[in-house]
Amino acid sequence: MNFESRMWDELEPGMSAELRRLCTADDFYVFAAASGNHNPMHLPQGEGEGAPKAEPVAPGMFVASLISAVLGNILPGPGTLYRSQTLTFHERVRDGEELISKVTVKAKEPGGILVLATEVRRVGDDRLILEGEARVEAPKTKIHYEELDAPGLIVQRHRHFEALIAKAEHLPAMATAVVCPVEESALDGALISAEHHLLAPILIGNPDKMAKAAKALGKSLDAYEIIATETDREAAQKAVELVRAGRVEAIMKGHLHTDDLLHPMLDKQAGLRIGRRFTHIFVMDVPGVSHPLLVTDAAINIAPDLATKVDIVQNAIDLAISIGIEVPKVGVLSAVETVNPAMPSSIDAALLSKMAERGQIKGGIVDGPLAMDNAVDLGAARTKGLRGEVAGHAEVLVVPGIDAGNMLAKQLAYISHAEGAGLVLGAKVPVILNSRSDSAMARLASAAVAAIHANRLREARL
Structure with missing residues (x-):
């Protein structure tokens, strides 16, 4: 997006600009963290006494801030400073709704002051969410840049x-x-x-x-x-x-x-x-990833051979199905995405992929070898020319050995702020493995995943 300020003498009454914005629950969390407003009316799944159970509504001042985005980015643009803003709220906004914020120049006042009509409407039904009037100082110098070097944010929940x-x-x-x-x-x-x-x-x-x-x-x-x-x-x-x-x-x-x-x-x-080998599976909740991410095997099998990897993959598919992933996409990891005879992990990955195609591994889609980047990032996968169903979309990551699995799981936990639920499958019942360093959330999640999986096994026996 190009950003260029428009000076006071360039603007005339009637000129307007607008921006579209999809509101998400993460926006509400970011606003709460930045503003200090932790009103449970605005936060999903509020747990305080008397907290509402209904879907949260967007904070009013978050919606109003969409007006400042138009003023600061487009009209008048970079260099604009607020003098005053009136606001009247007509409707509430909820997670998943798309809004259009619009400003229109009403008048020009001496001293470089602009008066603008401001409004926010909901996309779809065109309902007026809020309206008001802004008085701003127009930019005093011309500012132009192509993009803003602002850090990205990931909500840690x-x-x-x-x-x-x-x-x-x-x-x-x-x-x-x-x-x-x-x-x-x-x-x-x-x-x-x-x-x-x-x-x-x-x-x-x-x-x-x-x-x-x-x-x-x-x-x-x-x-x-x-x-x-x-x-x-x-x-x-x-x-x-x-x-x-x-x-x-x-x-x-x-x-x-x-x-x-x-x-x-x-x-x-x-x-x-x-009849199957015992294998360990981490179910990881990684902030910013739109689905649970399963990592296996990171705790039991040190240097698994091909037969063991078959059980590792099948156990992970079974657990993924239990937690709601209908057809799990399994990426078998190596250092490269091509088969290299000098790299045993790439050969095993190719064999596992072919075994899944032939029905020797059931219930999921298996692809490999895949490097970590093109297993989880669609852009990286497309750059390498990978267009299968798994590349860039992997929900299960199968590592070459325990070293790689342990490092990957701990990197996700300690650098990417993920929580991990740990289970061992392959026995008659799920085995819950918790570490002394696990948080309360990780312990609850491990129990929850085990309960959900055991319930599916129970229903399958009926």
């Missing part, structure tokens, strides 16, 4: 997880064996999930340590079943027994090593194997 948690809260609370919740963060993850009606936890471990952790959290364990065990391995074995007895539909990791948790599940006779 986690709407995908909020939606998954809301969906899971309407399901029956999932009976869950919580293994060794003997440390505050581990116990708190189970308890807050129970408070949100996501889980019905059975706590397995040292009762004295659990009581001490609960006291530190200021919470009571009176409402929960507790099974006493002496060792971590014994607690994990008890969780497996509860699954085999049909008492629980999920297992949640507490304060113990992942190897100790999984070891009894992998027992060929008395474990929880179902």
Whole structure:
């Protein structure tokens, strides 16, 4: 967009200019952060006492600010300064509505002052949203530039997880064996999930340590079943027994090593194997990305061979379908987007893509090899001449090995401010893996994703 100021003597009554703007919920969050106005009437899913449940309305002064965009960008343009502005509001604006803001020169006053009629109308029905009058100082010097070097903004909120948690809260609370919740963060993850009606936890471990952790959290364990065990391995074995007895539909990791948790599940006779390898999946809610992003495998399989990658992809597709992605688009990552015989990950990626075409992997669209940029960015994909359904649109990212997966997941978390829900699939029930550094949102999301997936498995058995 070109920006050029128009001087006082260039303007005449009747001249006008306008801009169109699609209003989004992110606009309301940005305005709240910039203005300090946190009125829940304007914020999606307000949770304060008495907060409205209806769709939020745009702040009035946000709508009014669209007038200043026309004044400052077009007419009179760069260099314009406000003297005064009157406003009368006629209608409310909501998320997803498109507006046209317009200014029209009414009069010219001595001293370089312009008087302009101002209005905002809704696109579609042409309803008048607001009207008023502005008095401004016209630019005193000619200013011209082609674009403004302003930083882009990404709203750091986690709407995908909020939606998954809301969906899971309407399901029956999932009976869950919580293994060794003997440390505050581990116990708190189970308890807050129970408070949100996501889980019905059975706590397995040292009762004295659990009581001490609960006291530190200021919470009571009176409402929960507790099974006493002496060792971590014994607690994990008890969780497996509860699954085999049909008492629980999920297992949640507490304060113990992942190897100790999984070891009894992998027992060929008395474990929880179902014929697939155990694989780990991060469901990531990345600010600015329009869908949940699944990353696999970042925690279990160190250097997976092709057969293991088949299970990694299939487990991820199954989970993606559970959380609402009807036909998941799976990008199998490598350093390049072409097959290179010297790069094993690119060969595996091509084979996985072909296996999906032949029906050996079901339920999703698999493409590879893809480099990270052309897996998630449409512009990068088109630059490389990639026009498949996955390139630029990947919803599942399959990494070559645990190093790449762990780095990718942590980069998304610590640099891109994503939240990650972690599950292990391949067992008879989903296994919830939480880290001590996980936020309350990540813990709730992990429980929600597990509950949604377990519910789909339950419905498939009926």
